[in-house]
Amino acid sequence: MQKLFLIKYGELNTKKANIGLFLKTLQKNIMNELQDITCDITFDKGRMYIKTAENNFELVKEKLSKIFGIHEIAIGYELENNSFELLTDNLIQLLQEKDFKTFKINTKRSDKNYFLTSPEINQKLGGVVLKNIHDVKVDVNNPEIIINVEIRKTNAYIYFETIKGLGGYPTSTLGKGLLMLSGGIDSPVAGFLAMKRGVKLECIYFDSPPHTSIEAKNKVITLANIIGQYQGHIKVHVIPFTKIQETIYKEVPNEYMITIMRRMMYRISEKLAHKNHCKIIVNGESIGQVASQTLDSMSVINEVVKIPVIRPVACFDKLEIIALAKKINTYETSILPYQDCCTIFVPEHPVIYPTLDKCIEYEQHFDYESLINEALKNEVIIKDQIKNDYSDYL
Ligand code: ATP
Numbered sequence: 001m002q003k004l005f006l007i008k009y010g011e012l013n014t015k016k017a018n019i020g021l022f023l024k025t026l027q028k029n030i031m032n033e034l035q036d037i038t039c040d041i042t043f044d045k046g047r048m049y050i051k052t053a054e055n056n057f058e059l060v061k062e063k064l065s066k067i068f069g070i071h072e073i074a075i076g077y078e079l080e081n082n083s084f085e086l087l088t089d090n091l092i093q094l095l096q097e098k099d100f101k102t103f104k105i106n107t108k109r110s111d112k113n114y115f116l117t118s119p120e121i122n123q124k125l126g127g128v129v130l131k132n133i134h135d136v137k138v139d140v141n142n143p144e145i146i147i148n149v150e151i152r153k154t155n156a157y158i159y160f161e162t163i164k165g166l167g168g169y170p171t172s173t174l175g176k177g178l179l180m181l182s183g184g185i186d187s188p189v190a191g192f193l194a195m196k197r198g199v200k201l202e203c204i205y206f207d208s209p210p211h212t213s214i215e216a217k218n219k220v221i222t223l224a225n226i227i228g229q230y231q232g233h234i235k236v237h238v239i240p241f242t243k244i245q246e247t248i249y250k251e252v253p254n255e256y257m258i259t260i261m262r263r264m265m266y267r268i269s270e271k272l273a274h275k276n277h278c279k280i281i282v283n284g285e286s287i288g289q290v291a292s293q294t295l296d297s298m299s300v301i302n303e304v305v306k307i308p309v310i311r312p313v314a315c316f317d318k319l320e321i322i323a324l325a326k327k328i329n330t331y332e333t334s335i336l337p338y339q340d341c342c343t344i345f346v347p348e349h350p351v352i353y354p355t356l357d358k359c360i361e362y363e364q365h366f367d368y369e370s371l372i373n374e375a376l377k378n379e380v381i382i383k384d385q386i387k388n389d390y391s392d393y394l
């Protein structure tokens with residue numbers, strides 16, 4: 001009997017023709033995450049098995065809980081074969097070390113030629129447990145322990161403990177996206193949700209020194225590194241935005257400043273996305289949250305790009321976004337009080353219902369194309385310190 005992790009894929013099993021791609025990517029991601037730990041990783045239909053030394057279990061568990069594509073992680077035992085005698089002997093041995101009064105047995109049988117059906121195994125094993133362990137009884141509704149048994153072609157497995165995985169699709173299966181990452185609460189959460197759908201992210205940050213501080217930039221890099229843990233590593237493209245913002249401040253009527261600024265951000269993001277083979281832009285816009293996120297604002301801003309813009313938190317309210325930010329550990333960093341470029345140039349009365357005609361008219365006041373090209377030319381790329389590299393299968 002050997003202790004091990006059983007990895008369940010959940011939703012991935014619904015992929016028919018493409019399942020191979022999803023599983024291959026998941027396997028690579030897991031191997032990458034565990035590359036510094038001696039592990040033996042094997043696969044069969046619907047399951048992945050990871051064996052490692054007992055003292056690595058906690059670390060491996062923690063790493064597995066941050067990998068997208070894993071639906072559930074079970075910690076259990078593999079038996080050398082699936083004979084019923086071996087199963088009962090090992091089960092009793094394991095149960096003797098446990099303290100419980102009520103139990104339930106849950107059997108899954110992928111070997112359909114096995115001489116007992118799943119309900120028969122539940123019943124027979126239940127009888128063996130009642131006979132060998134004193135003072136216990138079956139409780140199917142609220143048992144103290146659930147004894148999970150899996151009968152596979154060549155082996156059987158027993159496990160009591162399961163942990164919920166992150167779910168979603170393995171990082172990279174859907175290709176790359178560019179996340180507009182500010183230092184706020186919304187965009188890291190939006191990034192996490194896009195990653196969960198298998199999108200590998202790079203980040204773009206618009207930096208406006210000296211109007212924004214080095215701390216504001218560091219905060220964005222910290223946030224990128226926090227969400228980067230879910231995909232192995234992450235790259236941040238820092239775009240100098242000062243000149244564009246100052247020009248807008250001079251040339252554009254106050255109430256349209258934010259609208260025009262965001263149109264510039266979108267234009268730059270699209271160009272950078274194309275250059276880096278990102279198929280979508282992801283951002284943290286949420287319908288109605290601020291003047292630039294009314295439907296009118298979003299449509300005149302979106303109008304400057306062709307690339308799809310995905311807004312994972314578009315329909316979340318702020319409390320829902322905060323709850324998720326706390327869960328993924330970005331909240332405490334996001335609320336640090338460093339202003340970013342949007343908060344510094346906020347006019348008193350930003351337009352709520354901007355029109356496209358006005359945007360086009362105001363943009364004729366300055367040569368934005370060359371400002372955009374100059375900003376892109378001066379981008380600074382920051383790669384995180386996390387070593388994993390997935391580039392070989394992008
Ligand atoms: P967040 O939305 O991240 O909490 P915020 O609400 O202050 O920050 P908004 O002004 O609402 O930001 O901007 C909406 C979205 O635009 C952000 O979620 C982010 O995706 C993008 N964005 C804003 N400012 C920047 C920036 N300086 N660099 C990159 N992206 C930005």
Ligand code: MG
Nearest residue numbers: 184186284289
């Ligand atoms: Mg926001």
